[in-house]
Amino acid sequence: MNLLNTRPNIADADGFFAELVATHEELSAEASAALNARLVLLLANHIGDRQVLSEALQAAAMSARAR
Amino acid sequence: MTRIFETPLYPYTHVPDQDAVAPVRHKVVVIGAGPVGLAAAIDLAQRDIPVLVVDDNDRVSFGSRAICFAKRSLEILDRLGCGQPMVDRGVVWNTGKVFLDDAQVFAFDLLPEDGHRRPAFINLQQYHLEYHMVERLQALAAAGKPVELRGRHRVHAIGQHEDHVRLEIETPDGPYSLEADWVIACDGANSPTRRMLGLDFVGRVFEDNFLIADVVMEADFPTERWFWFDPPFNRGQSALLHRQPDNVWRIDLQLGRDIDKEAEKAPERVIPRLKAMLGEDVAFELEWVSIYTFQCRRMERFRHGRVIFAGDAAHQVSPFGARGANSGLHDADNLCWKLAHVLEGRAPEALLDSYNWERVWGADENILNSTRSTEVITPKSEASRLFRDAVLDLAAHHAFARPMVNSGRLSVPCTYDDGPLNTDDTTALPARTRPGAPAPDAPLGEGWLLGALGQGFTILAIDTDAPERVIEAGLEARTLRASARDNPHLAARYLGEAGSAVYLIRPDQHVAARWERFDAPALRAALRRAAALSTQEALA
Ligand SMILES: Cc1cc2nc3c(=O)[nH]c(=O)nc-3n(C[C@H](O)[C@H](O)[C@H](O)COP(=O)(O)OP(=O)(O)OC[C@H]3O[C@@H](n4cnc5c(N)ncnc54)[C@H](O)[C@@H]3O)c2cc1C
Numbered sequence: 001m002n003l004l005n006t007r008p009n010i011a012d013a014d015g016f017f018a019e020l021v022a023t024h025e026e027l028s029a030e031a032s033a034a035l036n037a038r039l040v041l042l043l044a045n046h047i048g049d050r051q052v053l054s055e056a057l058q059a060a061a062m063s064a065r066a067r
Numbered sequence: 068m069t070r071i072f073e074t075p076l077y078p079y080t081h082v083p084d085q086d087a088v089a090p091v092r093h094k095v096v097v098i099g100a101g102p103v104g105l106a107a108a109i110d111l112a113q114r115d116i117p118v119l120v121v122d123d124n125d126r127v128s129f130g131s132r133a134i135c136f137a138k139r140s141l142e143i144l145d146r147l148g149c150g151q152p153m154v155d156r157g158v159v160w161n162t163g164k165v166f167l168d169d170a171q172v173f174a175f176d177l178l179p180e181d182g183h184r185r186p187a188f189i190n191l192q193q194y195h196l197e198y199h200m201v202e203r204l205q206a207l208a209a210a211g212k213p214v215e216l217r218g219r220h221r222v223h224a225i226g227q228h229e230d231h232v233r234l235e236i237e238t239p240d241g242p243y244s245l246e247a248d249w250v251i252a253c254d255g256a257n258s259p260t261r262r263m264l265g266l267d268f269v270g271r272v273f274e275d276n277f278l279i280a281d282v283v284m285e286a287d288f289p290t291e292r293w294f295w296f297d298p299p300f301n302r303g304q305s306a307l308l309h310r311q312p313d314n315v316w317r318i319d320l321q322l323g324r325d326i327d328k329e330a331e332k333a334p335e336r337v338i339p340r341l342k343a344m345l346g347e348d349v350a351f352e353l354e355w356v357s358i359y360t361f362q363c364r365r366m367e368r369f370r371h372g373r374v375i376f377a378g379d380a381a382h383q384v385s386p387f388g389a390r391g392a393n394s395g396l397h398d399a400d401n402l403c404w405k406l407a408h409v410l411e412g413r414a415p416e417a418l419l420d421s422y423n424w425e426r427v428w429g430a431d432e433n434i435l436n437s438t439r440s441t442e443v444i445t446p447k448s449e450a451s452r453l454f455r456d457a458v459l460d461l462a463a464h465h466a467f468a469r470p471m472v473n474s475g476r477l478s479v480p481c482t483y484d485d486g487p488l489n490t491d492d493t494t495a496l497p498a499r500t501r502p503g504a505p506a507p508d509a510p511l512g513e514g515w516l517l518g519a520l521g522q523g524f525t526i527l528a529i530d531t532d533a534p535e536r537v538i539e540a541g542l543e544a545r546t547l548r549a550s551a552r553d554n555p556h557l558a559a560r561y562l563g564e565a566g567s568a569v570y571l572i573r574p575d576q577h578v579a580a581r582w583e584r585f586d587a588p589a590l591r592a593a594l595r596r597a598a599a600l601s602t603q604e605a606l607a
Pocket of ligand 1: 100136254255379386
């Protein structure tokens, strides 16, 4: 672990978050899930590094909030 | 049309063994005359090892079964002396296309390089393949090789003993007993041998049903593998279209999970489905229609004492990847030279454990690939379907997603990396010919490298000298000299940047060891190791 950059890295964090939400606007839950899946694949390909991708998958799996 | 699958090719005959007072002992008995049992019998016969094949049937297999035979299998069949008639009869193809809905998203070329005798794949009905193998086996027998094929001799009981196996055989004239030093069980996915010995066969069952139809039609689809996800004619499911010889086409339609199998098999259901796919006015005739579900599983070990399992009896995969019969041929290829060496007293039984190691490795690779493809085709969860569909949607627009569209990763032979018979590699020679790898073909003189290798161990000396033969502890390796000057394929595959190389190639054409120059002590050690005469670690 630690190739994955988990420190702040997006210059315009608020702007990105707003754009992310806006892209999903008016989508059904199903369409939204499909969009997310496509987004994950596009970003994963951009990253490319298998180690970073594995770390990201683990980090995502481990940050689920207990409900 | 000649109905070759309806013809008894090796009809039942009453043999003297049936009247013997005490069970007659055979060296090797092969149970099952499918592609794998026939390959094993031909291989052993060519090595002058007496072999008897018993099968509960007397003809080639029927129904929709294997159609795609890969380059490596053709190379094995060449070594077995029956590759050419199959290639002559088969249809050659290299291209696969994947469609989403009605648009193409991806195309692949399976043999993007030349300098190989054989194409990436041929399509040939399994019954034609078996026919040519039976023909080869019978020609060997006629030429005096010690091989016999008994039709309608069904094994119905088996007993393991210290130094032999006892078989009870059922025939139209009643039962008789046989003994064998060794048994190769090639009796298929439902292997009665496996069951009679109480052995496991665990793995995964996929719940989706597939309608498999072989239809005879005049059609002008190209000779390519066409695979559809979610086509208009089979919404939400997949479909496959593939050409075979004699104007027979394989059609494979996914039907989903909970279906009424009997109803779906009825012509009044099948014909409209096929018309929707092929077009209303295409005339066709049904050769076979069946409904399958698929499994991916293997035995924990392929060798149990004197009974050795090969082919579907040992492992089973889904057909997406054409890895069933192809990998079974790799099993026979791997096993027979080893068994011959053990029977001739030139190698210890440990060599047979290397069969287990190497072919379990191969089966795991095949099961992994086949399972992954099947999961893409029949997603097992909502998330899996979500990502599969995302890949397909992206593939229509972006190149990166196209290689992720897994509609079957087609059979390639495995490399036995870290295999027990390999000698550690200290060279910088090309990775594709590293120890454990199947030797890739290349043009050589007027012919081909693989054709020049022969049936034993070969020392391939490229642009360097080596003695004509090396004999070590009863093992023999003969030298094949070659030059890579003016032979760019040989140079690229076997030399890379180096100016010369010496390869020790096993009888099954896998690389055992390699150096840049001939080194007698190293070669002798490698030869011993390749015959399990000096294994450092225990084989499990
Ligand atoms: C729809 C479909 C498509 C396929 N496509 C491909 C493909 O494209 N490429 C590919 O490589 N593979 C493919 N396969 C897989 C392929 O058909 C099998 O892997 C192959 O037949 C296995 O060969 P085998 O010799 O191990 O067993 P089998 O072909 O099953 O032969 C077993 C033999 O044992 C005999 N036998 C059984 N019990 C006894 C007994 N008690 N005594 C004596 N004899 C007995 C049987 O009569 C039979 O002849 C496909 C399979 C299916 C179903």
